Amino acid sequence: MAQELRDAGAHVLGLKDMAGLLKPAAARVLVKALKEEVGLPVHFHTHDTGGIAGATVLAAADAGVDAVDCAMDAFSGNTSQPTLGSVVEALRHTDRDTGLDIEAIREISNYWEAVQGQYAAFESGLDAPASEVWLHEMPGGQFTNLKAQARSLGLEDRWHDVAKTYAEVNRMFGDIVKVTPSSKVVGDMALMMVAQGLTRAQVEDPGTEVSFPDSVIDMMRGNLGQPPGGWPEALQRKVLKGEAPLTTRPGASMEPVDLEQTRADVSDELEGMTIDNEDLNGYLMYPKVFLDYMGRHRMYGPVRTLPTRTFFYGMEPGEEIEAEIDPGKTLEIRLQTIGDTDESGDVKVFFELNGQPRVIRVPNRLVKSTASARPKADPANPGQIGAPMPGVVATVAVTQGARVNPGDLLLTIEAMKMETGIHADRAGTIKALHVRPGEQIDAKDLMVEIE
Numbered sequence: 001m002a003q004e005l006r007d008a009g010a011h012v013l014g015l016k017d018m019a020g021l022l023k024p025a026a027a028r029v030l031v032k033a034l035k036e037e038v039g040l041p042v043h044f045h046t047h048d049t050g051g052i053a054g055a056t057v058l059a060a061a062d063a064g065v066d067a068v069d070c071a072m073d074a075f076s077g078n079t080s081q082p083t084l085g086s087v088v089e090a091l092r093h094t095d096r097d098t099g100l101d102i103e104a105i106r107e108i109s110n111y112w113e114a115v116q117g118q119y120a121a122f123e124s125g126l127d128a129p130a131s132e133v134w135l136h137e138m139p140g141g142q143f144t145n146l147k148a149q150a151r152s153l154g155l156e157d158r159w160h161d162v163a164k165t166y167a168e169v170n171r172m173f174g175d176i177v178k179v180t181p182s183s184k185v186v187g188d189m190a191l192m193m194v195a196q197g198l199t200r201a202q203v204e205d206p207g208t209e210v211s212f213p214d215s216v217i218d219m220m221r222g223n224l225g226q227p228p229g230g231w232p233e234a235l236q237r238k239v240l241k242g243e244a245p246l247t248t249r250p251g252a253s254m255e256p257v258d259l260e261q262t263r264a265d266v267s268d269e270l271e272g273m274t275i276d277n278e279d280l281n282g283y284l285m286y287p288k289v290f291l292d293y294m295g296r297h298r299m300y301g302p303v304r305t306l307p308t309r310t311f312f313y314g315m316e317p318g319e320e321i322e323a324e325i326d327p328g329k330t331l332e333i334r335l336q337t338i339g340d341t342d343e344s345g346d347v348k349v350f351f352e353l354n355g356q357p358r359v360i361r362v363p364n365r366l367v368k369s370t371a372s373a374r375p376k377a378d379p380a381n382p383g384q385i386g387a388p389m390p391g392v393v394a395t396v397a398v399t400q401g402a403r404v405n406p407g408d409l410l411l412t413i414e415a416m417k418m419e420t421g422i423h424a425d426r427a428g429t430i431k432a433l434h435v436r437p438g439e440q441i442d443a444k445d446l447m448v449e450i451e
Contacts, residue, residue, distance in 0.1 A: 047140030051129025
């Protein structure tokens with residue numbers, strides 16, 4: 001493969017070890033072979049989830065690697081990259097001396113150490129290296145996100161079950177290359193299986209009805225491309241329910257996009273907002289995420305100008321901040337006090353804006369989220385369809401009184417950017433709809449009744 005890349009015109013070979021699986025002895029063999037047989041510069045990227053990435057980097061250096069990725073000391077280790085300062089020190093006074101100034105590295109790291117505390121809530125939760133990475137092969141960049149997804153689904157205390165299921169899903173899919181976005185698909189499927197108590201045998205059994213996450217259906221359609229040898233045929237047939245998969249390059253069959261017309265359409269949808277190239281690229285890649293972001297921006301204004309700690313955690317009574325919302329236009333905001341939550345779940349906030357007293361009423365989201373409990377689906381009643389996992393109802397595809405057939409889409413649920421379609425498993429009539437788009441639901445909440 002490396003020779004083919006060289007012959008195609010590549011200038012550098014990138015070794016992307018996104019899960020941190022490459023071991024020191026293997027790195028020596030691989031880098032030496034690439035240098036001798038191909039001759040291109042080799043750039044090595046790895047993660048330190050298993051705790052030996054520094055050793056692997058040093059072994060690659062001995063074998064002649066040309067560039068490696070490390071992380072600033074304060075942000076290094078675990079699911080990040082190996083520690084820059086340590087690698088620089090290890091290679092000092094050797095023939096692979098980096099020449100980097102260790103004092104400058106420490107000074108920069110001290111700055112990031114202070115920044116890191118503001119983002120503590122987003123850490124992976126991995127307190128020590130874990131050899132479990134060689135079981136699940138989870139990319140370092142995905143680890144944090146999947147932990148957050150598991151937490152939102154109430155599965156954080158079953159993390160090791162999620163890890164084992166992730167490995168099982170990977171084998172079920174054919175031991176695929178797991179990097180964004182394919183790694184997310186494996187994670188979506190693993191979370192769904194753990195949340196619903198499904199085994200691999202049940203998922204692969206043609207007689208067991210399974211509502212696959214939309215990302216799994218999209219991948220099995222061929223929209224991410226084809227893995228070597230193709231997808232497992234029996235599983236692909238079950239996921240696609242008879243739909244013919246795409247077997248060519250996904251982009252080859254896509255309609256051309258008129259960039260300027262799309263820019264104008266998005267601008268119209270956002271009521272005349274100017275759409276620059278960055279906005280346009282964001283919309284083309286992630287239309288729903290981009291429109292959600294712009295909707296929040298229009299509702300709340302330029303919240304990115306707030307201090308980081310305020311943005312993430314809010315203000316304390318008596319605290320004062322300033323935010324520059326436009327060049328030369330700075331707001332001085334001082335929080336005075338927060339009132340009690342009323343019966344509707346709203347709370348009064350008393351504050352000063354540029355010295356002037358203000359009062360606003362805002363929803364206490366914590367209270368609102370627990371204000372009402374939904375009825376649960378009766379597992380003994382096959383006509384009642386319950387939620388397979390906590391999340392938000394993204395779309396509802398049916399109406400009360402509509403006729404449905406087995407396999408018809410009823411609604412979709414979104415949980416941490418994982419969408420799952422809920423399909424009818426029988427023919428009948430929609431007797432009742434208990435949810436609407438945008439509503440928060442918990443696992444087993446009654447959503448639809450079919451008779």
